[in-house]
Amino acid sequence: MTTDQLKNFRQLHSKTPGHPENAVTEGVEVTTGPLGQGLANSVGIALAQEHLRSTFSTEDFPDLFGNHYTYVFCGDGCLMEGVTSEACSLAGHLGLGRLIVIYDNNNITIDGTTDISFTEDVQKRYESYGWHTQHVKNGNSDLDGIEKAIKNAQQVNDKPSFIILDTTIGYGSKVEHKPSAHGYGISSDEAVAELKKSYGMDPSKKYYVSDEVKQYWDEVKQRGDKNASQWNERLAAFEKKYPEKAKELHAMKQVTLPENLKDILPSYKPGTSEATRKMSGKALNAIGDAFKGLIGGSADLAGSNCSKLANSTDFSTKDRTGRNINFGVREHAMCAMANGIASYGCFVPYVATFLNFMGYAWGAGRLSALSERQVLYIFTHDSVALGEDGPTHQPIEILSMLRATPGFYVFRPADGNETNASYAVAMSKTKSPSLLAFTRQNVPNLENSTYEKALKGGYILEDVENPELILLATGSEVSLCVETAKKLTNRRIRVVSMPSVEVFEEQSEEYRRSVLGNGSAPILSVEAGATHGWQKYSHVQFGIDHFGMSAPDNVIWEQLGFTPEKLGKKVEKVIGFYGNNQGQLYDVSARPQLEE
Ligand SMILES: Cc1ncc(C[n+]2csc(CCOP(=O)(O)OP(=O)(O)O)c2C)c(N)n1
Numbered sequence: 001m002t003t004d005q006l007k008n009f010r011q012l013h014s015k016t017p018g019h020p021e022n023a024v025t026e027g028v029e030v031t032t033g034p035l036g037q038g039l040a041n042s043v044g045i046a047l048a049q050e051h052l053r054s055t056f057s058t059e060d061f062p063d064l065f066g067n068h069y070t071y072v073f074c075g076d077g078c079l080m081e082g083v084t085s086e087a088c089s090l091a092g093h094l095g096l097g098r099l100i101v102i103y104d105n106n107n108i109t110i111d112g113t114t115d116i117s118f119t120e121d122v123q124k125r126y127e128s129y130g131w132h133t134q135h136v137k138n139g140n141s142d143l144d145g146i147e148k149a150i151k152n153a154q155q156v157n158d159k160p161s162f163i164i165l166d167t168t169i170g171y172g173s174k175v176e177h178k179p180s181a182h183g184y185g186i187s188s189d190e191a192v193a194e195l196k197k198s199y200g201m202d203p204s205k206k207y208y209v210s211d212e213v214k215q216y217w218d219e220v221k222q223r224g225d226k227n228a229s230q231w232n233e234r235l236a237a238f239e240k241k242y243p244e245k246a247k248e249l250h251a252m253k254q255v256t257l258p259e260n261l262k263d264i265l266p267s268y269k270p271g272t273s274e275a276t277r278k279m280s281g282k283a284l285n286a287i288g289d290a291f292k293g294l295i296g297g298s299a300d301l302a303g304s305n306c307s308k309l310a311n312s313t314d315f316s317t318k319d320r321t322g323r324n325i326n327f328g329v330r331e332h333a334m335c336a337m338a339n340g341i342a343s344y345g346c347f348v349p350y351v352a353t354f355l356n357f358m359g360y361a362w363g364a365g366r367l368s369a370l371s372e373r374q375v376l377y378i379f380t381h382d383s384v385a386l387g388e389d390g391p392t393h394q395p396i397e398i399l400s401m402l403r404a405t406p407g408f409y410v411f412r413p414a415d416g417n418e419t420n421a422s423y424a425v426a427m428s429k430t431k432s433p434s435l436l437a438f439t440r441q442n443v444p445n446l447e448n449s450t451y452e453k454a455l456k457g458g459y460i461l462e463d464v465e466n467p468e469l470i471l472l473a474t475g476s477e478v479s480l481c482v483e484t485a486k487k488l489t490n491r492r493i494r495v496v497s498m499p500s501v502e503v504f505e506e507q508s509e510e511y512r513r514s515v516l517g518n519g520s521a522p523i524l525s526v527e528a529g530a531t532h533g534w535q536k537y538s539h540v541q542f543g544i545d546h547f548g549m550s551a552p553d554n555v556i557w558e559q560l561g562f563t564p565e566k567l568g569k570k571v572e573k574v575i576g577f578y579g580n581n582q583g584q585l586y587d588v589s590a591r592p593q594l595e596e
Contacts (some may be wrong), residue, residue, distance in 0.1 A: 540574050
């Protein structure tokens with residue numbers, strides 16, 4: 001970081017944006033800013049650290065891996081956010097002893113002093129989570145006290161540490177202990193000059209670094225360089241002595257998968273049927289056996305999500321090598337921790353719950369994309385067809401929201417082949433999160449689906465010459481479309497399966513046109529969720545733009561018109577409408593390029 005970058009604070013393309021962003025600034029480990037995320041990330045980092053340490057350490061190399069502490073500096077706001085309660089409760093349960101959190105207890109947030117909304121005993125709360133806690137009463141100037149507390153914390157290896165520092169916001173400025181110290185209170189030249197004076201600095205010097213400070217940091221750099229070269233030497237010795245372990249470690253770091261991934265994934269016979277969540281469980285396990293960096297779990301729905309790695313153990317205080325994480329009912333922390341695990345390197349974390357609960361976890365989900373972290377979201381029970389649990393559990397808007405999120409890959413495979421392909425693509429996207437949506441209910445393995453075709457994100461599943469209409473569907477609605485097309489024997493209908501809109505978008509324009517036609521036939525999209533977004537790919541949309549209902553799945557399908565008979569009638573209407581020239585067809589792939 002150069003002084004010029006500091007001068008460019010919060011300016012376009014600077015490395016000093018308004019909040020720290022790991023994808024922008026080297027050395028920034030996680031993107032924080034939304035309060036609470038950083039602390040929740042750190043629990044994932046500390047977990048990854050313990051796992052790596054236990055998995056790769058040997059008697060002669062006891063401290064080569066994960067031999068460090070994870071430090072967090074957090075404020076009142078972070079501790080008010082629910083996500084940190086979830087994460088820190090789990091950190092205490094798991095005894096993540098190398099995690100050290102320093103709490104800047106200044107009793108001020110934006111709206112005033114914390115007595116207007118935050119009066120609990122935070123220390124007792126953290127004690128009850130199973131943390132080691134300390135309190136430094138003068139966090140403004142008792143440097144010895146702070147150092148002592150950190151050293152104490154380093155000695156406690158079976159519990160995470162929480163150090164409360166009582167501090168004064170804006171210490172030494174005219175707006176001490178005032179919310180205005182957040183920004184505008186110390187933004188004028190005059191206020192900055194006052195502050196410098198109170199610290200014994202020369203107010204006329206800007207961006208000035210004294211020789212004493214320079215020398216100190218030069219020494220830090222030298223020490224760091226020396227430590228790094230020593231560590232690299234020891235790593236080389238480790239690689240020589242333990243080539244197999246080293247190979248595995250490098251594979252984890254590079255996310256190296258078997259060359260022909262398809263060969264290790266399960267195969268399916270057309271005509272058989274199974275829920276895609278079960279097919280997902282098989283693919284996940286096959287990849288997990290081949291790639292030891294796959295680590296994750298569910299927010300208390302592991303059985304329903306089919307998300308356990310059968311050949312691994314549970315990560316616990318007694319077993320740090322387990323790759324199954326029991327997150328408990330903590331969706332938001334689960335996803336924030338996954339961002340932390342991914343940030344650590346060497347791991348592709350996965351998280352699992354019902355698709356609808358993405359809403360609970362979205363604070364972290366959005367940051368997976370912004371911070372370019374490869375996290376697999378294995379979210380099941382992906383539509384109203386989950387049935388009796390009803391509208392509280394049935395996702396409607398979630399897929400649209402995810403597809404609208406920059407950098408997020410969304411997969412909704414229709415069968416086993418598409419499930420395999422979705423995993424293959426998701427594993428290859430090392431700088432993006434992927435959400436894989438799976439059914440609760442059985443779906444048939446399709447006659448004409450293939451792994452290779454599904455790798456393109458969208459493809460022609462059933463074709464006819466000169467189609468009168470194109471049915472475009474995802475997931476469980478693909479087989480409905482195939483059945484509907486079959487029933488309409490006097491109609492010429494193409495069926496397109498689109499397991500991933502984002503992957504389809506990456507294909508050439510020529511390919512996309514070959515799939516969606518050139519406006520020669522109307523396209524009717526079919527997805528059991530909000531129609532929002534499908535306008536880009538279809539002329540008419542059939543979906544669900546209201547909340548669902550509690551009933552058995554076949555009753556819901558019937559009620560909402562997702563049966564071959566009812567969809568067939570809609571198909572006739574669409575063909576009739578455009579056939580009578582009531583509407584003008586257009587080529588959905590033909591668009592001007594607005595980007596320069
Ligand atoms: C999730 C989220 N909500 C709201 C904000 C806006 N915000 C920024 S700072 C802040 C107050 C933070 O108070 P505290 O953590 O005590 O920090 P300090 O006052 O010590 O700077 C708020 C509400 C945010 N950044 N993230």
